[in-house]
Amino acid sequence: MKIPAFLRLTIRNVVVNTDMGTMIFMLGLPTLYLFVMGFMFQGIVPNGLRINQNGIDIPYTTFLAPGIIALQSFTAGNIGGGMLWSDRRWGMFEQIMVGPFRRFEYLLGIIFVSIFFAIVGSLIMLAFALAIPVSFNYTLIGVITFLLAIVIGTILFSSLFLIISGIAKSMQIYQTITIVLFFLLDFASTSFYSITSSTPVWLVYIADVNPLTYISNILRDSFIYGVNYQTFVSLGIIFAGMIVLFAISMRVFRNIRSGI
Amino acid sequence: MPENYIEIENLRKTYDGKKFALDGLTFNTVKGEIYGLLGKNGAGKSTSIKIMTTLIGFNSGRGSVAGYDIAKEASKIRKCIGVVQQEESYDFATVENNFKLAGLLWEVGREERDSRMSELMDLFGLEEIRKKRMFDLSGGQKKRVQVAREFMHDMKVIFLDEPTVGLDPIMRRKILDYIRQKANKGLTVLFTTQNLEEADMICDRIGIIDDGKIVEEGTSSQLKNRYGNLRTLTIWIGNDSIFSKEDIQKVFSDIEFDELDVRDNVITIITKKLEKNLGNIMSTLSNNNIQVERINVENPTLDDVFIKVVQK
Numbered sequence: 001m002k003i004p005a006f007l008r009l010t011i012r013n014v015v016v017n018t019d020m021g022t023m024i025f026m027l028g029l030p031t032l033y034l035f036v037m038g039f040m041f042q043g044i045v046p047n048g049l050r051i052n053q054n055g056i057d058i059p060y061t062t063f064l065a066p067g068i069i070a071l072q073s074f075t076a077g078n079i080g081g082g083m084l085w086s087d088r089r090w091g092m093f094e095q096i097m098v099g100p101f102r103r104f105e106y107l108l109g110i111i112f113v114s115i116f117f118a119i120v121g122s123l124i125m126l127a128f129a130l131a132i133p134v135s136f137n138y139t140l141i142g143v144i145t146f147l148l149a150i151v152i153g154t155i156l157f158s159s160l161f162l163i164i165s166g167i168a169k170s171m172q173i174y175q176t177i178t179i180v181l182f183f184l185l186d187f188a189s190t191s192f193y194s195i196t197s198s199t200p201v202w203l204v205y206i207a208d209v210n211p212l213t214y215i216s217n218i219l220r221d222s223f224i225y226g227v228n229y230q231t232f233v234s235l236g237i238i239f240a241g242m243i244v245l246f247a248i249s250m251r252v253f254r255n256i257r258s259g260i
Numbered sequence: 261m262p263e264n265y266i267e268i269e270n271l272r273k274t275y276d277g278k279k280f281a282l283d284g285l286t287f288n289t290v291k292g293e294i295y296g297l298l299g300k301n302g303a304g305k306s307t308s309i310k311i312m313t314t315l316i317g318f319n320s321g322r323g324s325v326a327g328y329d330i331a332k333e334a335s336k337i338r339k340c341i342g343v344v345q346q347e348e349s350y351d352f353a354t355v356e357n358n359f360k361l362a363g364l365l366w367e368v369g370r371e372e373r374d375s376r377m378s379e380l381m382d383l384f385g386l387e388e389i390r391k392k393r394m395f396d397l398s399g400g401q402k403k404r405v406q407v408a409r410e411f412m413h414d415m416k417v418i419f420l421d422e423p424t425v426g427l428d429p430i431m432r433r434k435i436l437d438y439i440r441q442k443a444n445k446g447l448t449v450l451f452t453t454q455n456l457e458e459a460d461m462i463c464d465r466i467g468i469i470d471d472g473k474i475v476e477e478g479t480s481s482q483l484k485n486r487y488g489n490l491r492t493l494t495i496w497i498g499n500d501s502i503f504s505k506e507d508i509q510k511v512f513s514d515i516e517f518d519e520l521d522v523r524d525n526v527i528t529i530i531t532k533k534l535e536k537n538l539g540n541i542m543s544t545l546s547n548n549n550i551q552v553e554r555i556n557v558e559n560p561t562l563d564d565v566f567i568k569v570v571q572k
């Protein structure tokens with residue numbers, strides 16, 4: 001059976017990235033967040049920390065779980081987009097480009113591996129969350145919205161990291177940018193905390209432009225509060241962000257000539 | 261099938277719009293030929309390979325690889341070539357997975373993939389390290405994997421950009437023998453190296469590239485005849501016969517030579533006309549009671565040719 005070029009590249013990307021380091025980054029860290037942070041915060045209030053949002057009162061662990069699942073789109077995008085940097089650094093970008101592949105097939109290979117990791121990672125984190133346990137409501141529209149948000153979010157973050165991979169001139173620059181983004185986007189979002197009237201205004205501004213905020217909110221709507229008009233607005237916002245970043249990443253990618 | 265497997269005509273390439281990395285490069289190779297592209301650092305070897313493998317564009321000229329136009333039929337060319345880059349290139353995986361992934365990417369069937377992998381691992385001495393990750397290998401081992409992996413798929417033309425750098429002499433010889441075997445079966449090889457002895461051994465024809473164009477071309481012996489006709493005669497004289505350079509120059513005053521050197525009891529004569537002069541030299545030594553213990557004649561090497569051509 002003939003396997004399409006982009007799929008061969010996707011399989012290659014999965015094999016190359018299935019190592020202990022990537023798995024720890026992808027699954028270990030969010031699991032720690034979920035269990036350690038979840039239970040620690042839960043435990044600092046005598047009767048357990050509860051978050052009241054949209055008029056619904058839920059335990060902090062239930063609030064946290066969708067945020068942690070949303071992080072999978074960020075980490076998978078980081079792994080996928082980072083592949084370009086890694087391939088450029090270790091000579092595989094040129095090696096692939098002199099093989100039977102076109103540039104857009106290489107790009108598809110990266111996007112698809114990111115989506116694959118994001119979906120698998122999300123389902124694993126969902127299973128972990130159920131073990132806490134959390135009380136989620138499952139509806140067909142909720143599951144579809146969850147998958148859509150993860151896929152759109154992953155393409156958005158893959159594009160972001162493709163841009164960084166395309167312009168970073170050294171390992172130090174690449175790593176510094178990704179670490180700063182990791183902390184900024186992870187923690188200045190609604191993944192871990194809800195935005196309240198006490199949240200500093202400047203943090204609210206950052207959270208408002210942070211795609212992770214929207215993805216976390218969509219997942220909470222999907223599993224807890226119910227899909228509503230605001231959910232679709234959030235989906236629209238991250239879709240628009242994805243289009244813009246993908247277009248920029250294509251432009252950067254087109255201009256990449258050789259290795260680092 | 262085209263007669264010329266690589267055909268390059270008047271190729272010009274500039275990166276900055278001022279200096280031309282390639283400035284009228286012209287050469288061709290036929291099927292099954294090993295063509296050596298020799299040149300000093302920055303002469304344009306790697307740029308030529310990048311253009312021929314369709315990795316980068318060019319400003320003017322034309323060319324074809326395996327009958328396909330390098331400007332218009334890039335995707336067809338990429339399906340029938342192999343490339344071993346000068347720089348490291350490998351996946352962050354085990355040696356074995358690097359081979360399997362190469363097979364997957366080139367659509368080699370599973371059974372064929374496994375049998376080729378075993379054959380290549382055996383040939384390139386990689387069996388012992390097949391489970392090791394690339395990160396844990398030495399430079400020479402990585403290079404072996406890089407070269408061997410490229411033969412996982414079938415191809416019409418292979419571009420080898422300094423493929424033996426960092427390899428020990430035994431492995432280098434094995435790789436060169438393997439390339440020769442492949443060429444005998446019809447594979448066209450474009451080979452660059454800084455090791456001229458190696459080029460002398462393996463290349464059917466050699467092109468010397470300087471300032472972005474071929475300045476000399478021919479078989480190794482044609483080049484040596486053209487440029488390296490100086491031969492070196494070394495004479496070891498008996499320990500009792502102590503002479504200065506001036507004494508020897510006087511003795512050989514009637515003989516034509518290009519260079520003469522005397523160190524301890526060794527006389528070195530470099531001349532274009534050794535056949536004509538050898539008899540005279542020996543009789544002169546005998547007439548002057550200089551006892552000869554041993555003589556040695558060295559033919560010109562490709563190094564001599566290369567140095568003369570690029571310093572012209």
